[in-house]
Amino acid sequence: MREFGVPLTPARGVADWRERLDRVGGRAMTVVGDWLSPGERVSRSEPRISALVAVVAVAGGVLPILVMAVTWAAKPDPVAHVPACRVAHEMTGYVLADRPAEDRYQPDRQCNSADAPNTVERTGTGRYLVVFGKLGRDGGVAAVTPVTGDDRICTLPDWRPEGADELVQVDCFDRSGAAADSGFTAHFWDVSPGGETGGTAAYLRLGDPGRTSQTVEDAYSHNSAGGANSAGREDVGSYVVYFGGLEAVEGGTVRVTPVADAATVCGVERWFAYPEGRYLAARVRCRDAGGQPVDARFAVTFTLGVGAPGVAGAHVLADRPAEASYTPEGVAQFSSGGQAAAVTRSEPGEYRVELPGLALKSGNLQVTAYDTAASCVARTATGDVRITCRDPSGAAADTKFLLTYWD
Structure with a gap:
């Protein structure tokens, strides 16, 4: 059971403040009532009568305003609206x-x-x-x-x-x-089990990084073509993932994330359709923070487009790392905005990716290093995405990468 701690905007003490203010007002009204009631009473001087009038004015006018102010100040802030990213199944x-x-x-x-x-x-x-x-x-x-x-x-x-x-x-x-x-x-x-994304997509989470080969048939595996997902280990940190039934697919994109509790970098070396074997294969390499091969669990996803019709997004294979500016080409490029991406290199390892037709005011992006031992981080700005890539020593390095964005 997780502990969330103190609420973000607690509303406490309001009832206590109301009760105290009500008591002050009640006492003031009692004093006035006693003075006005028939029978003997201690004579009041004019100053005292003026003071009572002032008390009544405070109790009847200012105190309710104070109550409202305290209530408003202690009211929890409204929860920001969370946009829905709803897709069937x-x-x-x-x-x-x-x-x-x-x-x-x-x-x-x-x-x-x-x-x-x-x-x-x-x-x-x-x-x-x-x-x-x-x-x-x-x-x-x-x-x-x-x-x-x-x-x-x-x-x-x-x-x-x-x-x-x-x-x-x-x-x-x-x-x-x-x-x-x-x-x-x-x-x-x-x-959802038995559900389809309406597009071409497959994913799996590798269970045992040390096994030579394994078929992944669990809840962490999906294939829109209904084929079997499997993986084979070629060497330390080197794997080939197979998505059955996707042998006719061209292009698309691949995302890889290490499933590890230590600093691990997993990237894509390449992916290709293999009609003879009736599968699409993706080669994955995993390394430690210093660039040395290491066996590791990972999650890998393949999508053609962004995986579902009607979802705004794009994916880009930036494969000319030394060029100052270019438009990525080929079947690995896609944008629901209908316009080609533009990649600009400002200095070694520093890139700006523009995605015309997509606002980039919301949405999610993922970056996977491609055919390299380097790793990349991202930053978003209005109208573009900034990517910084570094080699295992931490030095900025020109690098191929895959960017996926969807809203």
Whole structure:
């Protein structure tokens, strides 16, 4: 059972203040009533009568105003509206967690297909718990990307349901592997059993990174083509993921997130359709913070487009890391806005990606390094996305990467 601590905007003490003010007003009225009642009474001087009139005025006019002021001041702030990202047969949500040192808050940029709020809790240095309200269920897939100007690596040790909610753990590290606070964007996505996204999509969470081969047939696996998902280990930290039934697919995009409680970087080397084997294959490489191959669990997602009709978004394969400016081409590019992306390199490892036709005022983005040992972090701005990539030493490095954005 998790502890959430003190409410964000507690409304306490209002009843006590009302009772005290009512008592003051009541006493004043009693004094006036005693003076006006028939019978003998102590004579009152004019100053005392004036004072009583003043008391009555306070009790009858100012005190109610004070009561209203105290009540208004103690009233909880209204909860910000959480936009719904509702898609048939899907449970989904995202957060942009941009207050890395804050203990608990509701991010300004978030969505939830159950119309419930999402909360971010900081449980320790570099350790966070994202609570997706009313999205709790066994399975699904999650992803995380550091959103910061610092050199950070973020992983997902686990995600699981607790009651009606889905809990997604996020751990962030510096280049040395030590826990370090960081902003991040996190996404949870689950397709209902037997449900279809309406688009081409597949995902799995690798269960045993040391096994030579394994078929993943659990709640953490989905394939819109109905084929089997499996994975094979080629060498330390080197894997091939197979999505059965997707052998005719061209293009699309792949996202990979390490499922680990240590600083781990997992990226995509390439993906390709293999008609003879009746599958689509994606090669995944995992390394530690220093760039050395390491066996690791990971979550991998393939989508053609953004996975479902009617969902705004884009994906970009930025594959010319040394060019000053270019328009990515080929079947791996997609935008629901109907306009091509533009990539600009300002200096080594520093990129700006423009997605015309998409406002970028909300939505979720994920970045996966492509065919490299480097890792990347993201920052969003009005109208574009900023990407910074670094090699295992922490130095800025020109790098291929995959960017996925959807609203």
